Amino acid sequence: MNESSRLYQGDMLDVALLLPPESFRLIYLDPPFLTGRERVGSKPEYAYNDGGSLDTYLPWLEQRLIAVKKLLLPDGSLILHLDWRTSHHARVMLDRIFGMNRFINEIIWHYTGGGRSKSRFSCKHDTLLWYARNDNPYFDIEAVRVPYKPASGYAKGGIKAASGRHYQPNPSGTPVDDVWDIPIINPLASERVGYPTQKPLRLLDRLISALSAPGELVGDFCCGSGTTLVSAQKLTRRWVGADVSPAAIACFVDRFRSAFPNQSLPVIQKVD
Numbered sequence: 001m002n003e004s005s006r007l008y009q010g011d012m013l014d015v016a017l018l019l020p021p022e023s024f025r026l027i028y029l030d031p032p033f034l035t036g037r038e039r040v041g042s043k044p045e046y047a048y049n050d051g052g053s054l055d056t057y058l059p060w061l062e063q064r065l066i067a068v069k070k071l072l073l074p075d076g077s078l079i080l081h082l083d084w085r086t087s088h089h090a091r092v093m094l095d096r097i098f099g100m101n102r103f104i105n106e107i108i109w110h111y112t113g114g115g116r117s118k119s120r121f122s123c124k125h126d127t128l129l130w131y132a133r134n135d136n137p138y139f140d141i142e143a144v145r146v147p148y149k150p151a152s153g154y155a156k157g158g159i160k161a162a163s164g165r166h167y168q169p170n171p172s173g174t175p176v177d178d179v180w181d182i183p184i185i186n187p188l189a190s191e192r193v194g195y196p197t198q199k200p201l202r203l204l205d206r207l208i209s210a211l212s213a214p215g216e217l218v219g220d221f222c223c224g225s226g227t228t229l230v231s232a233q234k235l236t237r238r239w240v241g242a243d244v245s246p247a248a249i250a251c252f253v254d255r256f257r258s259a260f261p262n263q264s265l266p267v268i269q270k271v272d
């Protein structure tokens with residue numbers, strides 16, 4: 001663990017209020033989505049309530065986003081991860097909090113697996129809203145190039161324009177766009193820890209690689225099983241994690257210890 005990484009158990013609002021302003025390069029938030037059901041994982045204690053109504057959910061979220069924004073460096077970024085239920089409300093809310101011109105991308109995380117609907121097109125994507133504090137956020141597209149599609153001219157050795165000019169492929173592949181095909185964690189995947197709605201490391205690896213540099217501070221204040229923190233640790237970023245659920249924090253602690261057996265963890269600070 002880097003000396004300045006920290007772990008809190010408490011409401012993300014209370015945690016945000018005690019952290020230093022303008023210190024985070026990237027904050028990723030994957031809060032409850034308002035699915036209307038209790039989310040339960042492989043153990044009864046791996047659970048969180050995802051019910052409620054829009055009338056209470058939106059003010060709850062807004063209060064926390066306002067607090068979290070203050071923690072970002074001037075060229076830092078927020079990623080808010082939601083789905084079709086609330087992402088449109090959240091986008092309008094974030095336009096208000098950050099300013100419309102601070103909206104950078106709506107990233108679509110497309111996945112397959114799970115059941116298929118017969119009454120409508122199956123919902124197989126989440127929406128990640130990227131807002132920045134100023135109009136020149138840190139961004140390293142080179143860190144996240146992906147292989148060319150096999151049918152692409154570049155994959156076949158390059159493209160010859162009508163002018164005769166030859167465009168060579170980049171050995172690292174093509175810059176990634178805003179639709180990301182990343183599989184959900186399959187039941188046998190070694191990274192699965194049994195926490196409900198655990199996100200894949202590949203998703204967080206890409207976000208952290210593009211939106212922060214090694215040594216910088218990354219935050220996740222509803223961290224669940226701590227996917228963001230594990231990715232940040234692996235990618236040599238400093239991190240601050242929080243979750244209101246003691247079981248989530250315990251889950252992350254087990255996960256961290258098995259992923260990084262030689263690293264020490266910060267003392268868990270309880271925030272009431």
Ligand SMILES: C[S@@+](CC[C@H](N)C(=O)[O-])C[C@H]1O[C@@H](n2cnc3c(N)ncnc32)[C@H](O)[C@@H]1O
Pocket residue numbers: 010011012013030031032047048195196197198199200221222223224225226227228242243244245248
């Ligand atoms: C969608 S899950 C996060 C999953 C996580 N990204 C992962 O990969 O495991 C949402 C988390 O938000 C936490 N949570 C709910 N309300 C919270 C609050 N007010 N403050 C902090 N965490 C909260 C829940 O306990 C739950 O762990």
